[in-house]
Amino acid sequence: MDTQRKSSAALKEGFLVKRGHVVLNWKARWFVLFPDKLMYYKYEGGKKDSSKRGMIPLADSEITCPFLEHENRPLVLRLKTKSSEDYFLEACSREQRDDWANCISDAVEKLRVGDGSSEVPAKQRKVSSSLKLNNVNLSEVVDAMYDVHSGIHLTTHVEQGSSFSNCFSGSAVVDWLVFMNLALTRVEAVTLASALLEEGYVRAVGVRSVEALHCVGLGEQFLDDSTALYSFSENFKKRGSVKAETSLSAVELSGKVQKRGFLLKQGHKRKNWKVRLFVLRSEPGYLHYYDPSKDDLSPVGGFSLRGCLVSALDDSGVPSGVKGKVQGNLFKIITQSNTDYFIQAPTREEQAEWIEAIRKLT
Template structure:
């Protein structure tokens, strides 16, 4: 049985009365989206019914804001949400779409059955296959690829996936490979990165995966990001921003002066090893601060000095830099805290 709560996390939401954008804690249930001013609040600030709702993604109503999607209710009220990165937006959109579809069919929420839709043999374990594909030595190599004046980082082409499946004996031919890759795509292990691969997913074709060198994909749990550029400009990037993105997302951070807690977007990069934090309601041009991680120590903690108990609860961790500066952070879940700690530990040891 699927739980009533399908997904929850931080998103940026546009006010329905004022035009301000604010971080809210969002909970997707099988029949509605609730949003809270703070994660610890017991009652929601608002509720968006999903019956007869329409989802628009991507939503391009705001030229200076990317990663926005729109939910329009049956009463034609628009609600705009903004994710912190592409992978996060696609995960929310996929589950909201499925919830709306299940409501329309009078069914209990259940993620799409890949086996029924594309007839995968019962012996295939997609989770194990995904782990093999991500192996750093024998798996699919993540690359930086250029297309339509955009740089796609940590991704790979559709034909590369099929080549790998055949070379590893997971598929006997290319048509079998496409079937397997479509299963991985439907289950969310692979994500479409470019316009071509996204269009294929949105179409009703049985094989949503494209065995093509122009179709781009990325692993669901990767540092994938896309950046636009102009070939006519030579943009100098500050040294600390040159590293590949390893992990990104929202965390609570304690301020150094007032000791108050605020939601910040964090981007972890390696080589050089930096973590930058931003106001998630604004762009990524100007970070609020950066932490040089080389030689730092990161550990889970049970409490934070100078913090009121009602302000925070659980999933806390601390970064101590090589020059003895302490940063206190809070993840939404214990699993998320562990993921961040592991990622930062690796970067702090390997990055310069």
């Protein structure tokens, strides 16, 4: 999985979650993009099995990104082959989804030009169903929301005896995003608002909105609902108390997302390796992991980073506590309660990035 191990012809590689063709379930696979095809591999234990692979031809394929018809999976792109076979692929973040779509689109375009076909103008390429949503600058959206004349209207709401000032409802945000042409549909507006929530530009301030942080899928945590309350992070002011906000799960999931990505984690009981979506949050510092095969994507585990120790493990030999034939790029986290977590990153660079990001929050 290291960069130096890549084939010279490989254009990009990494984990994506693919929907099956016969059984319509979602499974994490290791994808490698070549100039004329997209290969994907199954992981057995903690290592890529080159004999268990599939291939998607790219010639005359079409990309739709974002593909918003999977309600609980807003980070999906669709790849339609020349034979009209659809492949649905989910990335770990908006940035990764868009990068994969652009790289695949470039490869398809080069194949078209190489075959002598006339180049299709960029504005006619089916890369995205919404270029506005695909290329949106979140900080610019927030600036527009703050605008005194055309921005979103701040009000005071009372919910279950608690008063919230300088806030707005989820449906008001969706209405505003569509009205300002920052999103073409309400579904796209929810995806965009969820990105604002994940990046910490807005935060949940009421019972319904706080519960949604850990009761719905990642990327769709923002509610298009008049009873779901949100506020600009800087203007978060609350009088009274809301029970849901003081629960452990709500508090630990309320921090700002610092990093997210697919990593391999060793189980505590069976010691088997599974691909998990890891999300690193600050204030408070927590590391949660999710099962990407589930549509209702709530954390399957997580822990506080306070007092944790994190370190890289030597790839030569099998470190103590590690089972199976692992690919490499291992690191270990020891929690304050002395629980050990063994994790593999896809590349040496990502291993270093994750270790550095975690250490900043311990």
